[in-house]
Amino acid sequence: MAESTSPEVLVRSPALLQVYESRLRELASPVVQDPLVWREWRRQTESLLELCAESGGGRPARAAIEPPSPAVRAVGLVAASAAWAELFQAVADHLAGTAWDPVERERPRDHVLPALNRAILTLVGAFGAEAEAETLDRIGAEQERIRMVVARDVHDWVGSSISLAMRRLDLYELRRGTPEAQDDLRQVRQALNEAWETVRRLVKGLRPWPPRIGLEGSLRAFAEAVKPPGVGLEVSVRGEESSLPVDVRAELLAIIREALRNALAHAGAGGVSAHAEILPGKVVGVVQDDGAGLDPGRAWHGAGLASMRERTELLAGEFRMSSHPSGGTRIDISVPLGGRPHEH
Numbered sequence: 001m002a003e004s005t006s007p008e009v010l011v012r013s014p015a016l017l018q019v020y021e022s023r024l025r026e027l028a029s030p031v032v033q034d035p036l037v038w039r040e041w042r043r044q045t046e047s048l049l050e051l052c053a054e055s056g057g058g059r060p061a062r063a064a065i066e067p068p069s070p071a072v073r074a075v076g077l078v079a080a081s082a083a084w085a086e087l088f089q090a091v092a093d094h095l096a097g098t099a100w101d102p103v104e105r106e107r108p109r110d111h112v113l114p115a116l117n118r119a120i121l122t123l124v125g126a127f128g129a130e131a132e133a134e135t136l137d138r139i140g141a142e143q144e145r146i147r148m149v150v151a152r153d154v155h156d157w158v159g160s161s162i163s164l165a166m167r168r169l170d171l172y173e174l175r176r177g178t179p180e181a182q183d184d185l186r187q188v189r190q191a192l193n194e195a196w197e198t199v200r201r202l203v204k205g206l207r208p209w210p211p212r213i214g215l216e217g218s219l220r221a222f223a224e225a226v227k228p229p230g231v232g233l234e235v236s237v238r239g240e241e242s243s244l245p246v247d248v249r250a251e252l253l254a255i256i257r258e259a260l261r262n263a264l265a266h267a268g269a270g271g272v273s274a275h276a277e278i279l280p281g282k283v284v285g286v287v288q289d290d291g292a293g294l295d296p297g298r299a300w301h302g303a304g305l306a307s308m309r310e311r312t313e314l315l316a317g318e319f320r321m322s323s324h325p326s327g328g329t330r331i332d333i334s335v336p337l338g339g340r341p342h343e344h
Helices: 014-026 035-056 077-096 107-175 179-203 215-226 246-266 303-314
Strands: 232-238 271-279 282-289 318-324 328-336
Touching (some): 014 035, 107 179, 107 215, 107 246, 107 303, 215 232, 215 246, 215 271, 246 282, 246 328, 303 318, 303 328
Antiparallel strands (some): 271 282, 282 328, 318 328
16 A cells, blocks of 8 residues: 555646556547647646645635647547546546545545546536537538528529520510510520529539530520620630539539620620630630720629639639720639549
């Protein structure tokens, strides 16, 4: 039996921590698997035992119990609770194997172990509160991400289809009674059907589909449908489109469509061009007009511009826009292809 000593000295004993570490290693506890985690766990354990030693000595603790640090929380609540339960048992066994003066015999039971139990319960509660807060933060971030995805898709797919339908309705009013008017109505129905199909897919949690007739055909058909009479139009896509992953095809179509819609609807341009090229390792696109341009001294805002930039950045690409009041506007995008899954 050990020489008689006080319990508050014993709980500060390096031997106790050595026994505790050995027990955790025998249990393969996550607490001791990472040296950085174990160093932080040991530091907080020493602080915890110091507080319990002060309580065991009949003095009020000088500091509050330190909440679990991020490194400690990284092991998870279940593993942390098991490690704290092992600490309680190690301290109880350590104190039980010690000889006590008759006056001191009840002190471990009456002071140190209850203080340690309260401290562990406090840590478990703090751990749970932190975990709950982190979970709520993750849920909030995910909800915001989903909101932004839906907002982009509604603006770029539903919004552009409705914009096209309204444009064709305006033309129908002007050309009613002519052969061209029937084509306007056909385009209205097609645009509204596309808008409805997009809404249906979004409600089901699906993303808009990639173009069925190829990028160039889809872009040309869209631009021809929305361009004002007399505006020159150039559209081309070079390279092997089948090499593009599905998500890149769909996003690229959405980005260039929105750039075309902005140029054709707002620039007052005499000519608009959209060119994309699929290269080894990347795809690049340029949309340019010779319209009024934008004032470089003013901030460029708008849901369409934000959507194009966000879609490009989500593909780890680069988005640039340059404009001048007398020189039109140019949008450049570049999206890397290396390491992306090729779903067709």
